[in-house]
Amino acid sequence: MNWEKLQNGSDIRGVALEGIEGEPVNLDKRIMHILGKSFIHWLKKRDYNSPITVSVGSDSRLSGPALKDAFMNGMKESGAKVFDCGLASTPAMFMSTVLGDQPTVAGVMLTASHLPFNRNGLKFFTRRGGLDKKDISEILSIAKQPNFETSEKTFDVERKEFMLEYSEYLVSYIRKTASLKSNYDKPLKGLKIIVDAGNGAGGFFASKVLAQLGANTHGSQFLEPNGNFPNHIPNPEDKVAMQSICEAVLKEKADLGIIFDTDVDRSAIVDASGKPINRNALIALISTVILGEHPGSTIVTDSITSDGLNHFIEKDLKGKHHRFKRGYKNVINEAVRLNESGEESWLAIETSGHAALKENFFLDDGAYLVAKLLVEMARLNEENKTLPALISALKQPCESREIRFNIKKSDFKEYGLSVLEQLETEVASEKGWEVVSPNYEGIRVKCSSSDEQGWFLLRLSLHDPVMPLNIESNVGGGVNKIKERLAHIFAQFNGLDLKSFNLQ
Template identity: 25%
Template structure:
């Protein structure tokens, strides 16, 4: 039987594949051994911490990965079921490299691994993941991880222990945002049968022995079930928010929160059942963190990716923050967070990063900030969101194309000729901005998918009519059948 091709499942940011055809226990063991050799041992780490989500394939894959780590003489600490930000917390608190077994919102047949260095520092394509893949592939090709126990030369020598950190995780998040003085709020939380079913009652409720908050928690789909029987655990898709939106209105709740499968992303629904833009959440949370820094006499830096709303740099810049624009993708934003000692970072995909959380992303901490902002003033969530949503946006629109590069170049040429005063940059794909001091105000970004023959379009404008025109004009160029 031919060796597994790890290039199919180890991508730019993490490991993701179908179990067991692509991500098998044998592959997991090889990746664990490679991770120990490439990351843990060179850093002088004595242990690796491992968590997993609710997928049925998790325990077997975790056991194999742990054996691989231990065969390199490195100890393993198992923290059991947790959210991805729970694993980051463990990595930071224990100062140990970590591995989170999750496929986030992917269907049940998938699983994956998110890897980090000690202190929750990212492991991506340019920060160790490519080397992990190379070493793991060599082990597989040489038969070094061919069986569940490996060959005699790979005898397990590291120790294995278990530790429950859920209560510490909840207490730590609660220590960062004081909700004790907010007005009473009724909040519907849709866990999508993912890990928020464990973390939401731990953080927002009294499940871990913390003091009761003035928050009435209305649970939706809290049963941990990796088959996702109710809807996909991907709130980025509007269809997956419908149940929450209906429940918020029916319950006359103040707010709705939706989490993805591994609960590292958080989406917000206002009291009318309308989805709140993640860019608005980025601006809201960012301003809270900036004000906290200013009160401490420090200048705040905030990171945002290039497809967040222009309201983010507008509002944060007006609040005297240093604002840094970066590429899409958590490895890029985490690197910029650390490089600039940024207090906060946000992505339009609803990933939110905090300096006080080891520069890592945590949807639950962002949710606490939203509750704090809402509960500290009398207005409804819709009025609060409106303050941070001054422009009209298209959302992300995907188009299948034969040649993403050639298509983007065609669009660039057309817009350069039609709008010579527009600013063009290629930080991440193609961005054309007719904004600063120009009228009408609009910008768009075209980015190629890393894994599919797609171009992703995001458009924003000062009003809806302009946004619709730019959106439709760019899409007509992108989807033009005859490029000649």
């Protein structure tokens, strides 16, 4: 058993079901049982008082029930007191460690986010937040050499309706923060807001949050959990998924559309005109709210955010934009680091829709992000104003494209770094191109020629033998102009598969 292969950064992920050629199952009930024991062993090494309490939830994946039972039994046999939270969201499983009269020592979520039906995995939390990469490595090391003692005292697994408690927490937050004099209990009264859960775990938001606040949710779609994901991939970055919610907003004449990923740690919204507010626009919108509350604060984003967003945050909102690395944990940890060093940062957000707020434990919670925006929407609605008006000054790129190069070398990390080094050398001789600094990931280059007016970023993927290239331009045809100039440079990199580059 290759335990290390189950590690995906700060998560565990694997193939849980057969059905896709070339993807053998490596996350079955036996493995999950061992992982349950390993996690409790990991917790015991941190001197938590017995019995250790753990809440466990899962998304709508087909493999969820069987794998969850095996995982919970492993923890139970190790002496833990386990609470089964049923269908849940990832953020809720963290909140189970801090919310209510009897928070648990740890929370675990079975999910593989937006990945195909055959995948599953585990996300772990303690009251300090999500586990880091080194913690997952340690848990897998424990699993590799299992030598566990069965506890003399065991507890029955108890059912816990925590999603109701978590929903009430969101409802209370929106009511108190909006604090409308005319409609305190129903701040969303008169608004039609629909949800697309993509048959994941986010369906609760329509009935248990929006409806409780007075919103009309008629027309919400794909709320029923279904691990086959028959309608579209539950992913706010997926074009088909976004088109689906945009069309639903127009059909239903809704004031707002909300879309979640499978386990609700990411989200995006759609305005009344059917226009998506995601990626740079979503970052701009929540930054407007945050910088209204905390003027001058630093907004931490990932590396591929646009120049227009940078201008909007720093010039229009008078905040500070700190463009860091891809990976939601990287972005969150950087915001935490800045705060510890004395630089105030209230928001860490990726273009993928992962958003973590300091006020909410720096937890990447798609539902809380939407709740924050709903507060603003309720307030603006009383003044006959709308959310999109807050970002009317945001300059969107005319064109953008992402191209992903597979690395054909076995030592892909070393080769990728050599490509970046050579690219930086080549850029120095290109007229109108300038390496951007500071830059924390890959090589970002400003392209100032009149027919380009944009930038590109080449970076090395965090885990895979892939080099993504992002290009943006503020003029028509600019992306192709930048791409044409890159072509002769990339031709010398024989370790890259250039098929995708030549086809686009």
